[in-house]
Amino acid sequence: LNRTQLEADYHRLLIDYGPALSRIASSYEGVPSRQEELRQDILLALWKALPQFRGDCSERTFLFRIAHNRGLHHVWRRKASAGIQEEPETAHELEDLRPTPEAKAYESQRRERLVAAIRRLPVSLRQVIALTLEDLPQSEIALVLGISENNVAVRLVRARKALQEALRGLQ
C-alpha cells in the first residue's frame, strides 16, 4: 500500500468504526483522560498494523482484535503501575451516574450506567458482552479472542447474569 492509500484506508476505518472503538475503550477505562489515552493507543496500534493487513480475516475482526489487545495492555499496565483492582469504579465515576442538577439526557444516563456496569465485570466477560453488543456473531468473537465458540457461548451466559446483577447494583 502506498502512503496515500494507507491514509485513505485509515481515515475510512475511523469513520466506519470510530464510535465502536470509542465504546470498546470506554468498556476498559472509566476515567475520561485515561480513556482518551487508550483511544489514542488503539489508533496508533491500528496505524502501525494497517500496512500488515492482508485480508486473512475481516476488517472488523482485525480492528476489534487490535482494540481489545490494547485494552488488555491498558488493564495490566495500570495494575502493574498502581497495584489497583481493575473492577471497582471510583466514587467520582459513580457520582457522575446520578442525575445532575443540569439533568443530563435520560438516554445518555442509561448508556453511562450500562457502560459502568460492564466495566464492573471481569475482563473475560466484559470482552464477550462488549463484542456481542457490537453485533459480532459468536464465531467472530471467537476469532477476536482466540477461544472456541462454545467458550464464547458459556461466557456470554455468565456475562448476562453478571451484567444484570451489576446493573441492579447501580440502581
Place this chain on the structure above:
Amino acid sequence: MNLEQELAQWRGDWKISTPKEDQERWRVLEKKVKSQSIKMRLNLALELMSSVSFLIISLYVSWHNPTPQKIVLAVAVWVFTFLLQGFSIWNQRGLWGPVSQDNRVFLALSLQRCQAVLRAIKFCLSFICVQLVFVVMWLSWDLLSHPETLAESIGDHLRAFALGVFLSLGFLLFFIWLQKKQQREIAALGELQRSLDAE
C-alpha cells in the same frame, strides 16, 4: 422481558450516539497519532545516527592519531556497539509480530516481550560492569604510558573516570527501577492471563 429483548435493549443503550464533539476529537486524535508515529521514526533514526556517529568518530580519531591507545579504544567502541546490537536483535527475535493477533496469542507474545526486556536488563547490567572495567584499565594505561605528562594529565583522567562512574551509577539505578517495573508487569500480565483462562 426475555433474553433476546434484554440484549436488544442493552444493544440500543450501548450504541446511543456519542456527542457531536466526538467527530472533532477523532480528527485531533488522528493528527496526534500521525505525529506520534513520525516522532517514533525520528527517535529510531536518531538512535541509529548516534551509534553510527560513535563508530565514525572512533575510527576518525584512531586514523588521525594512530597510537596503540586510540586504536584499542576504537576497536572497543566497535566491539561494544556490535555486541549490543547483536544481543538486541537476538533478544527480540520473533517477538515483533503484528499487533492484530487474537487476544490469547497477543498475551502470550506480550509475556515473552516482558521476559525479553528482563533479559536485556541483565545483559546491560553485566555490560556496564565490563565497560567500567575497560574504562578504568584504559585510562590507567593511557595515563601511565606518558610518564612525562603524568602530573598535567592526571586531573583530566580523574574527571573522565568520575564521569564514567557517575554515568554507570545512573544507568545502574535506571535498570534496577526498570527491572522492578517489568517484574510487576509480568505479575499483572500473568494474573490477567490466569483470569482469562479460568473462564
